[in-house]
Amino acid sequence: MDFGFGRADEDFRADAREWLSGHLIGAYAELAGAGGPGSEHLGAGVRRDWERELGSGGWIGLGWECAEGAYGNRVGSLTQQVVWAEEYARVRAPGRVGHIGENxxxxxxxxxxxEAQRRRFLxxxxxxxxxxxxxxxxxxxxSDLAGLRTVAVRDGGGYRVSGQKIWTSLAGEADWCFVLARTDPGERRHRGLSFLLVPMDQPGRIEVRPIRQMSGTAEFNEVFFDGALAPHVVGGEGAGWRVAMGLLARERGVSTLVQQIGFAAELAAVLAAAVRGGAVRDPxxxxxxxRQWAELQVMRWNALRTLGAAGDAGAPSVAKLLxxxxxxxxxxxxxxxxxxxxALGPVDWSARAPYELDALQRLFLFTRADTLYGGSDEIQRNIIAERVLGLPRLER
Known part of the structure; x- marks a missing residue:
């Protein structure tokens, strides 16, 4: 299998490198490598400015399946999306705060x-x-998303949403939230759900509470809705499950390759620590x-192999398990x-905490959740078993 890039891709790479070198300066450069999983609390304001900088350069929306410039974005081929992701990760540009909206x-x-929704939001x-x-x-x-309890009732042309969501990334910075809620109380499980768009600036109607983790940071939040207005429903009332599942199918794609480039940088840091401390001499x-290096190469080849595959229901679950x-x-x-x-760190007796975690300590603590968030390993295996291998469905 040829994993190479063509001439047009390399020209695109040159453009990406030139733009990044000219714009990743000042406060943006100071946040190099920051803002990813485990450090999403760092430089939120500067990273929001960086998002606008990316937008002014036309680098948001490369993978949208629409006409060039239809919504103010440029469109890149699949390989060009990979090129941009690689270059972005190569220079360790700040972690994106707009990736949920874009991807x-x-x-x-x-x-x-x-079309009205596309024109309003894209x-x-x-x-x-x-x-x-x-x-x-x-x-x-x-993991059992169909068991959700958040409800929404009609109010004029929109809905009023009441309930609680949890593990919500970027809730404190977001302007909007897409919410899966039950709009038909007479239905059960995945029936009677709707996919609603809710503005977050509703004082007294929406409360965001950060969830402090054992790493000391708060990447996730609880969000409480008390009659919050949702003026938009996507796909029609009752179509929420279909829309939500379509969204999850798009969650892992080119972004998986970006993630793996970040993984490579973390592996290099671990290897450097092993060399510095002499642990590398232990066979x-x-x-x-x-083995970690070899498995990372396999994950990259698997991601490239499945990137353009249509209808591969198990590919996202396999990638998550890996x-x-x-x-x-x-x-x-x-x-x-x-x-x-x-287990040690530099002691700062003036701080409230006994010491600040370093990057590798944060890596260890954050990765405890890797096999749970985004769909636990058990859920991913069930998806592969039922939807790919055709095994009997698990009794719930």
Missing amino acids: LLAPTLIAAGD PAIARGEELWCQGYSEPEAG VLREQLV WGGWHQRLGELAMRVRGAAA
Whole structure:
């Protein structure tokens, strides 16, 4: 299989490199490598400005399936999207605050929304001006999303939403939230759900509470809706499950390759720590480091192989199983190569906490959740078993 790039792709790469070198300066450059999983609390304001910078350069919406410039975006081929993702990760540009709107909501509106919704929301996303968060999981409906309890009742031309969502990334920064809620109380499970668009600026109607994690940071939030107005429904009332599942199918694509480039940088940091501390001389640890490198190459080839595959229902679940376990093992290796010193940190007696975690300690703690969030390993195996292998459905 040829994983090479053509002349047009390399020209596109040159354009991307030139733009990034000319714009990733000042405060943006100071946030190099920051803002990804485990450090999403860093520089939120600067990263929001960076989102507008990307929008002014036309770099938001490359993967949207629409005419060139239809909503203020440029359109790139699949390989050009990969090139942009690689170059972005190569220079360690700040973690995106607009990725939920660009990569989840926008493709969903293109596929299932009406033209009025596309005209209202896509240009603002392409300019980097409006940020989005996702309102799916609930305290009693995480992996079992069909068991959600958030309800929405008609109010004029829109809906009033009441309920609670949890594990909501970027809820404190987002302007809008797409929410899966029950609009038909007479239906059960996945029937009677609707996909609603809710503005977050509704004082007294929406409350966001950060969830403090054991790493000391708060990437996730609880969101409480108390009669919040939702003026838009995507795909029609009752079509929420179909729209939501279509969105999840788009969640892993080119972004998987970006993620893997970040993984490579983390692996390099772990390897450097092993060399510095002499742990690389341990044959067992050395073999584990080599295995991590080899598995990362396999994940990349698998992602490239499946990137353009249509109708591969199991590809996203296979990818999640691969990277979740791999990243968790990397976090464990990050501690193992440092030995007892991994439990220590620089003491700041003036701080409220006994010490600040370093990057590898945050990596270890954050990766404890890798096999749970985004769909647990058990859920991914059920999807593969039922939808790909055709095995009997699990009794629930």
